[in-house]
Amino acid sequence: MQVGLHALGIGNGARPRIIRAVAEAAEAHGFATLWAGEHIVMVDTPSSRYPYSADGRIAVPADADWLDPLLALTFAAAVTTRIGLATGILLLPEHNPVAVAKQAATLDVLSAGRLTLGVGVGWSAEEFAALGVPFAHRGRRTAEYVAVLRTLWDRDVASFEGEFTRFEGIRVNPKPVRDRRIPVVVGGNSDAALRRVAAFGDGWYGFNLPAEAVGERVRALREYRASHHRPATEPTVAVALSDGGPGQLPALADAGVTELVVVGAPPDTPDAATAWVAELADRWITPPG
Structure with missing residues (x-):
């Protein structure tokens, strides 16, 4: 089982010198992937419930720096050569999928095929409202947008007609490095999220x-995949x-986990960030005993 690191893009992890230090150290110490998440908009008093905490509140302060994940990972790609890069996650229904297809393929080319595109449907109605995107039907929008991405990556001249997206005879280049595909992973812990993983x-x-x-969640995912053939x-x-x-x-490996992702906030100096990554590697990649 591989071990990844989710530490870039927020707070100290949004500072160029810290990104460089974390990325270089993570690659040197054997982490498999650098992950970076996304929120375009934060609000001081959200009414939407955050689904990944018991109290329904996100731990990141609303006024924290939060980088665009594709741009942050492009910076990390420029100072590394081997480590994987993953959005964890990109809020796909908030974006124009034609633009995302080009941006993701660009990063994949610049990183020599190291990108995994993690996508999710989002949870903040306030964020969708600020962007002028309907909050309703965001699951259907996400599924369609993934189909759009794969169509544009695969075909030299692409056309698409769906519920939310239509285009005819367009070219979007460059193409991804690995057989014109970028792996698309779907984020979320709910049954609905697992059904999306199973579907596309x-x-x-x-x-x-x-x-x-x-x-239990991995077993549920396998059942959903079987139902989708x-x-x-x-x-x-x-x-x-x-x-x-x-x-x-x-136990995680036996359950079917292929990558354990360590989440943390790096310290505020490059030397401290380098030492912090080394300590995480000692703990998680070569655990004692």
């Missing part, structure tokens, strides 16, 4: 999930835990 995802990103819940190959399963430690790694 290449993998799943479960976030802030209790360790004891992981096995998906290929027998297993999807990638990346999970960030809300509790536990390295002692859970064998």
Whole structure:
């Protein structure tokens, strides 16, 4: 099982010198992937419930710096050569999918095929309202937009007609490095999220999930995939835990987790950030015992 690091793009992790230090150290110490999430808009007093905490509130302050994940990962790509790069997650229905197709393929080319595009439907009605995007039917919009991305990546001249997107005979270049595909993983812990993974995802990103819940969620995902008659190959399963430690790694691997994602906020100097990554690697990648 691989170990990834979700630490870029917010607060100290939004500062160029810290991004460089974390990215270089993560690659040197054997982390598999650098993850970066997204919120375009934050509000001081949201009425929407955050789905990944018991109290329904997001821990990130509304006034914190929060970088665009594709741009942050492009910066990280420029100072590394091997480590994977993943959005965890990009709020796909808030974007124009034609623009995302080009932006993601650009990063994939610049990183020599290292990008995984993690997408999700979003939870903040205030954010959708600020962007002028309907909050309703965002799940259907996400499914269609993934189909748009794959169409544009695969075809030299592409046309599409759906519920939310229509275009005729357009070219969007460059194309992704790996057979004109970028892996698309779907974020979220709910049954609805797992059904989306089963329907159109290449993998799943479960976030802030209790360790004891992981096995049941993976089993549910397999059942949903079987109902959709998906290929027998297993999807990638990346999970960030809300509790536990390295002692859970064998059980997570047995449950079908392919990547354990360590979530943390780096310290505020490059030297401290480098040491922080090394300490995480000592704990999670080569756990004691």
